[in-house]
Amino acid sequence: MASEPMSIGSSAQDPPPVPDATSQEPKYGGHTRFELELEFVQALGNPEYVNYLASRKFLQNPAFVAYLDYLQYWTRPPYLQYITYPTSCLKMLELLQVERFRKDILSPNLTHALVTEGMKAAVEWHRESLS
Amino acid sequence: MDKKLDASFERVEKALAVLIDSMTKFTPSEKAANDVVKAERELFLGLEELEVHQRNVARIKQLKQETEALDAQTKQTISALWEMRKELVAVAPTRFSPAKEEKYPFTTQQLLDYARRISRNTLPPPGVTNGVDLSTAAPTTPDDQAATGPNASFATSIGGGGGGGGGSGQGTAASTPAPGVQDSFVSQVPSQSQTGATELPVHLKPAVNPLENAPFFTFPTIDRIRSGALAQYQDLINRGIDPKNYDPEEEERRIKQEEQDRKDAEERARQEREEQDRRMREERERMARERELARQQQQQQEGGMDRRGSVLAPGQAGGQPARAAPKQFTFLDEDDDDEDED
Numbered sequence: 390m391a392s393e394p395m396s397i398g399s400s401a402q403d404p405p406p407v408p409d410a411t412s413q414e415p416k417y418g419g420h421t422r423f424e425l426e427l428e429f430v431q432a433l434g435n436p437e438y439v440n441y442l443a444s445r446k447f448l449q450n451p452a453f454v455a456y457l458d459y460l461q462y463w464t465r466p467p468y469l470q471y472i473t474y475p476t477s478c479l480k481m482l483e484l485l486q487v488e489r490f491r492k493d494i495l496s497p498n499l500t501h502a503l504v505t506e507g508m509k510a511a512v513e514w515h516r517e518s519l520s
Numbered sequence: 521m522d523k524k525l526d527a528s529f530e531r532v533e534k535a536l537a538v539l540i541d542s543m544t545k546f547t548p549s550e551k552a553a554n555d556v557v558k559a560e561r562e563l564f565l566g567l568e569e570l571e572v573h574q575r576n577v578a579r580i581k582q583l584k585q586e587t588e589a590l591d592a593q594t595k596q597t598i599s600a601l602w603e604m605r606k607e608l609v610a611v612a613p614t615r616f617s618p619a620k621e622e623k624y625p626f627t628t629q630q631l632l633d634y635a636r637r638i639s640r641n642t643l644p645p646p647g648v649t650n651g652v653d654l655s656t657a658a659p660t661t662p663d664d665q666a667a668t669g670p671n672a673s674f675a676t677s678i679g680g681g682g683g684g685g686g687g688s689g690q691g692t693a694a695s696t697p698a699p700g701v702q703d704s705f706v707s708q709v710p711s712q713s714q715t716g717a718t719e720l721p722v723h724l725k726p727a728v729n730p731l732e733n734a735p736f737f738t739f740p741t742i743d744r745i746r747s748g749a750l751a752q753y754q755d756l757i758n759r760g761i762d763p764k765n766y767d768p769e770e771e772e773r774r775i776k777q778e779e780q781d782r783k784d785a786e787e788r789a790r791q792e793r794e795e796q797d798r799r800m801r802e803e804r805e806r807m808a809r810e811r812e813l814a815r816q817q818q819q820q821q822e823g824g825m826d827r828r829g830s831v832l833a834p835g836q837a838g839g840q841p842a843r844a845a846p847k848q849f850t851f852l853d854e855d856d857d858d859e860d861e862d
Binding site: 415416417418419420424425428429431432434435436437438466467470472473474475476477478481504507508509510511512513515 | 624626630634637641642643644648649650651652735736737738739740741742745748749753756763764765766767768769770
């Protein structure tokens, strides 16, 4: 990930437009901002990735925290429908707004617990809905 | 009122004065005494009237005060209302964000599409248990067990392929394992008796279910993240390329196009070179032919000179060039001769 310093003013404050056939969005490395941010917000669903970000001190960076706040537009329509990992991604985005969690996720134990509990829940919720 | 009372007092005083006067003269007059009594009575009446008057005045005063108080209260109320109105107008109305206020209409088809899109990331594939022991918990009856166990859904998916009615097919198989049904199907379906006779040995289970013990995550794995667009982005930065407005596909197309252009240019240059070579060769051949012709003519002239006196027939002079033409290959003959000599 990019390790150069970030500044709050450098990022656009408005969510990117929803893609359609006619849009001529500028591309970054072949992908639009919409695609990159969608991928990033879904990658946040992976506790190991968040742990990695924490270990690189990204979660202590006020600009990055502001970016996490900005990313909450994915929790609202019409962006919501593009998220294909809704369960973990949205919950993690919610948790990442809490400063305590941003510090705690540095712990490998918590990361591991999140992974295992998530795997367990993925199986069990389905069974509960059937029984 | 005052005048009336003053008149009453005056009358009483006068009557009294008349009476005293009459008494001092030692001629008390009864009439004067009656006048005094009458005047006094009138005075009392006037005083009573005064009392009523005073009471009324007091009452009026009180009412006035009351009116003033009420007026003040009204004013106060009105000013309070005015203030309140001003405050109300001044209060900025809370604008709810459009996301909360607006309804986003969607069709059932869109909802189902979304459900299908996310289902591969939210619902574990049949047979994947993520290490959770599904056999011990919730299900209460063997039927439930058959319906909810991962093997059951797996069996349904392979056995009920003929039609969408997986449930009915599974029910049939569970109750009466027909001979025609696939072996693996039969062995995978836990029958109601669950004697274990139809159960595959543990070590064979992975063979029939490729997803046995496969983990299921509800988030993108690290490998997927590493092969995604963000990784490409980072890779571009690492290579010192500014990713903004940089499209690898576009770049590839551009490079291919350049390559193609270069090839075309080379091809054109080659063709031109060949053309030029060909022209030069022809030129050389032409020049060689001319030289040869000139040489033969010279030889002939020399031969003519040797045969002095000989006279050419008129037809022979025209036939000379026709004979000269084949001689351009004279050197070939010489080559042949050389070869023969070799």
